[in-house]
Amino acid sequence: RKIGYAIVGLGYYATRIIMPQFANCRSSRLTALVSGDMAKARTFAAQYDVPERSLYTYDTFDRIRDNPDVDVVYVILPNSMHAEYTIRSAQAGKHVVTEKPMSVSVSEAEAMVAACRKAGRKLAVGYRSHFQPHNILAMKLSRDGSIGTRRYVHAEHGFVQGDPTKWRLKKALAGGGSLMDMGVYSVQAMRYLTGEEPAAITARSSTDRKDPRFAEVEDMISWTFEFPSGVIGHGMSSYSSNHNHVRLTGDKGRIDLEPATPYEGQALRIARGGKEERLDPPPGPAVNQFVGQLDHMAECILNDRPPLISGEMGLQDMRIVDAIYRSAAGGGTIRL
Ligand code: NAD
Known part of the structure; x- marks a missing residue:
């Protein structure tokens, strides 16, 4: 059926x-x-x-x-x-x-x-992205020790917004700006590549409130995650510059997904033992x-x-998003 x-x-x-x-x-x-x-x-x-x-x-x-x-x-x-x-x-x-x-x-x-x-x-x-072959392979390489012990994860997502009348720029409909729309991809990637949940979050925002696009919602926002293992995460999202890059660095190598999360065209590179190569993943669960x-x-x-x-995974992302906003609004480091 x-x-x-x-x-x-x-x-x-x-x-x-x-x-x-x-x-x-x-x-x-x-x-x-x-x-x-x-x-x-x-x-x-x-x-x-x-x-x-x-x-x-x-x-x-x-x-x-x-x-x-x-x-x-x-x-x-x-x-x-x-x-x-x-x-x-x-x-x-x-x-x-x-x-x-x-x-x-x-x-x-x-x-x-x-x-x-x-x-x-x-x-x-x-x-x-959980069904996307490059992202699935990156999760596997993170877990199987291919880059050694994980130390640092970096994720950036953004694009340049145009028309200021779009619902994505209205707080009542979008709930927020680049973090709600693109930042959730960064937050997700940092979680699924490390397999960890952030214990502490510190964030900053940079938004030109005179720009008519950003009268109601944030433009750029960046955050630091402290993970329980000692991994440091750095994420960002933007509505005024183009980004789609996720990087996980361990003590023996590095994985780069760039672009990481578009509709198609993902690319994965791994650097280890002094060599950097592009990897083509096996097919995912579907076409x-x-x-x-x-x-x-x-x-x-x-x-x-x-x-x-x-839904619980989404709820955890909303808790993280909320902590990023609270920290960026002057709340200091938020412990989860
Ligand atoms: P869109 O503006 O193209 O579509 C929104 C639809 O909602 C329109 O058909 C519109 O008529 C309708 N709508 C109903 N009430 C509305 C109201 N009060 N104001 C505005 N529109 C109203 O947007 P979209 O890009 O299709 O995004 C829709 C959702 O999908 C968003 O939550 C977005 O984050 C999500 N999305 C996810 C992905 C992904 O890759 N997973 C990609 C794009 C969008």
Whole structure:
């Protein structure tokens, strides 16, 4: 059996990146659409063979409870709407995948985890890099001693924002700036490459508040993590410069992922024993990271297993994001 997905929010990531991937899935199919714009929903419904009875507006969304073709709801809305639609989906008896960042606050993320637990439904966050072959190989090389004892991890993500009217630059919809959007990739990579959780966090932000793009949200933010093993982490995110680089350094070598987390085109280099080489990873669990993520959730539902990219993982990221913001706002070093 294939697990049926409803997609909520028919914006760029949903329609251009995720929806075309169902054709490549082994265990997932697209069965319902939720949108504020029914004309748009009908156009995509025709393209993907979704019946009229499985189209919903935000007002009729709760009726999805009665749709047996929908097993899981994938929330691909602006960040501040993730919590509401995750909780409504769980209350409608559906499993949930929510996009990153999981929410715009720790308390929302806790409420999302609690709602899914109460309903007995699974919750996952759209952390596609866990299904991406270069990132999977980097995790393995980190763990198997290929670069010796881990000492330092560095992660930077960013791009140059343009139009100041976009929702990503509105605090009420985005919850924050570059950290919420791109910084979560840096935080995630620092966690999955070290396999550790930061014990202490110190952060600084640099934002030109006169720039109309940054009237409400931060531009650049950087942070230091102190990990229990003694590894030091340095992460950053930016909305005014381009970055997509993750580096893990041990006492015998170094791994570089650059670019680390784009939709495609990742590259991995390893330096050890005086030599630096590019490594091509074995294939991942699926034809690409998006299919890997969609089918992973479907197979977790079919086999009643917890998703690797769990709500708890997202909640921990929100705790870290919150600590970064508190430290950058003058809170000094925050101990977790
Ligand atoms: P987008 O602006 O292209 O799409 C957002 C959709 O939400 C639009 O269809 C819009 O009509 C709808 N919407 C509903 N209510 C809205 C409101 N009040 N204001 C604005 N839009 C509203 O955005 P996107 O790039 O598709 O991002 C959507 C989510 O997906 C975000 O949480 C983002 O972080 C996440 N995302 C994840 C990845 C990834 O690689 N995992 C990539 C891109 C985006």
